[in-house]
Amino acid sequence: MSSSTSSSGAAGAGGAMPAMFEPGEERPGGDTTLDTRDEKSFSRxxxxxxxxxxxxFEAGLALFDVAxxxxxxxxxxxxGPTYVGTSCRSCHFRGGRGAPPPPGQPMTSMLVRLSIPSEDGATFLPDPRYGDQIQNKAIPGVTPEGWFSVxxxxxxxxxxxxxxxxxxxPTYTARDLAFGPLAAETRISPRVAQPMIGLGLLAAVRDEDIEALADPGDANGDGIRGRRNHxxxxxxxxxxxxxxxANEVDLARQTAGAFLGDIGITSPLRPADNCPxxxxxxxxxxxxxxxIDPARFDAIVVFSHLVAMPHRPDAADAEVLLGKALFSQARCNACHTPSFVTGPLAGFxxxxxxxxxxxxxxxxxxMGPELADDRPDHEAGGRDFRTAPLWGVGMTSLISGHTRLLHDGRAxxxxxxxxxxxxxxxxxREAFRALSASDRAALLQFVSSL
Structure with a gap:
């Protein structure tokens, strides 16, 4: 690893000079950062x-792992009564990222959300037979809803x-639907599980700092129209x-929704089973x-907030710094905002x-028509997705045993x-496509270093 902290060095083929190393980049989670980088880094x-x-935290981790x-x-x-997995780790193996299944096989760390647009198009309703998510498993005496292959x-x-x-x-096929076909107007949204790292830090980013980045009317004319979902x-x-x-306001509600939708576990925030x-x-x-009682539910919410961030050992490497400059030159950082200082977060x-x-x-x-799932989610339309945090993305293979990315794992x-x-x-994207092979490699090395 290079220890250089200056911008000196050879320019990329497109003329970009390496970016400056910013002290602190190597510890992306601040004081929460751990020096350990191994297959357990996303659950420490x-x-x-x-x-x-x-x-x-350890009590919450045990609940995260329990079947x-x-x-x-x-x-x-x-x-249950119906469910997708028997534990949190079923989808978030080692606290990591899910992936699509092999062709023709059931999903294991991936799910399919369902909804019907309301008449005014301002909200959405569950499918009348299957609710808001397909449950491909069920306890004895209960019929599984069906499953999707990809x-x-x-x-x-x-x-x-x-x-x-x-x-x-990708294309998706509904199979073995036990209660008849999906409604004609039902929209589907396949989604892989996201990694668990850094969630509490993201919860502590100040609302005003996020709002300052929003530009729904493109007032600055740069073509970027980021906005909040409400x-x-x-x-x-x-x-x-x-x-x-961005359809969940906090980690407690995110956790409650996953418990109910994925495992069929009722909790203080989601007390009713999902049975159409x-x-x-x-x-x-x-x-x-x-x-799950309030005390145990609170323990897993604490766990969700306090998973460590692994450090970045190559943050000052010359090739990484060149990639960082190219990342900025391509304006990837217009949405993938590098840094924040967190504010207060009650209880944490x-x-x-x-x-x-x-x-x-x-x-x-x-994100355009090709990535669109055509399924609205509150104020998010069918083409809208939250900017995915990039920290830890280069560790996907080590943690999860694959390198699949995006909301449906197609990449x-x-x-x-x-x-x-x-x-x-x-x-x-077009700026990336226009780079030389060596500059593309440098940009990818930078993202992998995160």
């Missing part, structure tokens, strides 16, 4: 936890220098920041008490006042993820 406790807090059952041990009972067709392309590439375009919570419209479309009227066996099996002093490097603006953007690596960008990111 933040470096600045007290012993008492560490105990709560829920039906009719078993009291502290693990509550699975296939990929080649989509060839080439760089400005003539180098060819091939993307994979969600009604108890009659109040609140800004979202978590989920692929036609699914009478599901309704008959639904419990009348919470599957560990994440306050930290200089962090997540490379996201936490806003939603129009097999970072390069393909860039090439799928459209809409507001089209100019940045």
């Amino acid at each position: 406790p933040a470096a600045n936890l007290s012993l008492e807090r560490l105990g709560t 829920w059952t039906v009719g078993g041990e009291v502290d693990r009972d509550g699975l 296939d990929h067709a080649p989509k060839p392309g080439s760089y400005a220098d003539g180098t060819s590439y091939e993307l994979l375009e 969600v009604f919570i108890d009659g109040t419209l609140l800004p979202g920041r978590f989920g692929w479309k 009227p036609i699914q009478v066996d599901c309704a008959a099996a639904a419990g009348t008490t919470l599957d 002093p560990e994440v306050e006042g930290q200089r962090i490097y997540p490379y996201t603006d936490l806003l939603i953007h129009d 097999r690596n970072i390069e393909e993820a860039i090439l799928w960008h459209g809409g507001e990111a089209e100019a940045s």
Whole structure:
């Protein structure tokens, strides 16, 4: 690893000079950052936890890993009636990222959301037979809803220098639907699980700092129109920041939604099982008490806030710094905002006042027709997605055993993820396509170093 902290060195083929190394970049989570980088890095406790807090974190981690059952041990009972996985780690293996299944096979770390647009188009409704998400498994005596398979067709392309590439375009097929076909107007949104790192730090980014980056009317004329998604919570419209479309306002609600939608676990924030009227066996099996009590639910929320960020050992490497300059030159940083200083977050002093490097603006953007799922989600349209945080992306293979990216895992690596960008990111994608092979490699090395 180079220890250089200056911008000296050879320019890239396009004339870009290496960027300056900013002290602190090597510790993207501030005081929460750990020096350890291994296959468990996405489920380790933040470096600045007290012993008492560490105990709560470990209790939450145990709940994250536990396999829920039906009719078993009291502290693990509550699975279903219908579900996708038996544990949080089923989708977030080692706290990492999900992936699409092999062709023709059921999804294991991926799910399919469903919705029907309302008549005025301002909101959405669940599918009348299957609710807002397909559940491909069920407890004994209850009928699984069905499942989706995915296939990929080649989509060839080439760089400005003539180098060819091939993307994979997904198609989805509903199979074994137990209660009849989906409604004709039902929209689907396939989604892979996102990694667990840095969530509490993102929760602590000040709303005013996010709002300052928003430009829904493109007042500065740069073609970037980032905006907040807003969600009604108890009659109040609140800004979202978590989920692929920023449709969750905080990690407690994100956790409750995942518990119910993915495992069938009811909690203080989501106390009712999800059984559409036609699914009478599901309704008959639904419990009348919470599957997870407030204390245990709070423990897993603490865990979700306090997973450590791994350090960046190559942050000052000369090739990485050249890639950083090219990343900026292509205006990738117009949406992938490098840095924030976190503000106060009630109950989580560990994440306050930290200089962090997540490379996201936490806003939603129009990503063009090719990535569109055509499924609205509150104020996010069918082409809108939240800017994905890039920190830790280079560790995907180490943690998750694959390198699939984007909301549906169609990209097999970072390069393909860039090439799928459209809409507001089209100019940045074209700037990447115009780079020389060596400059493309440097930009990709920079992103991998995050």
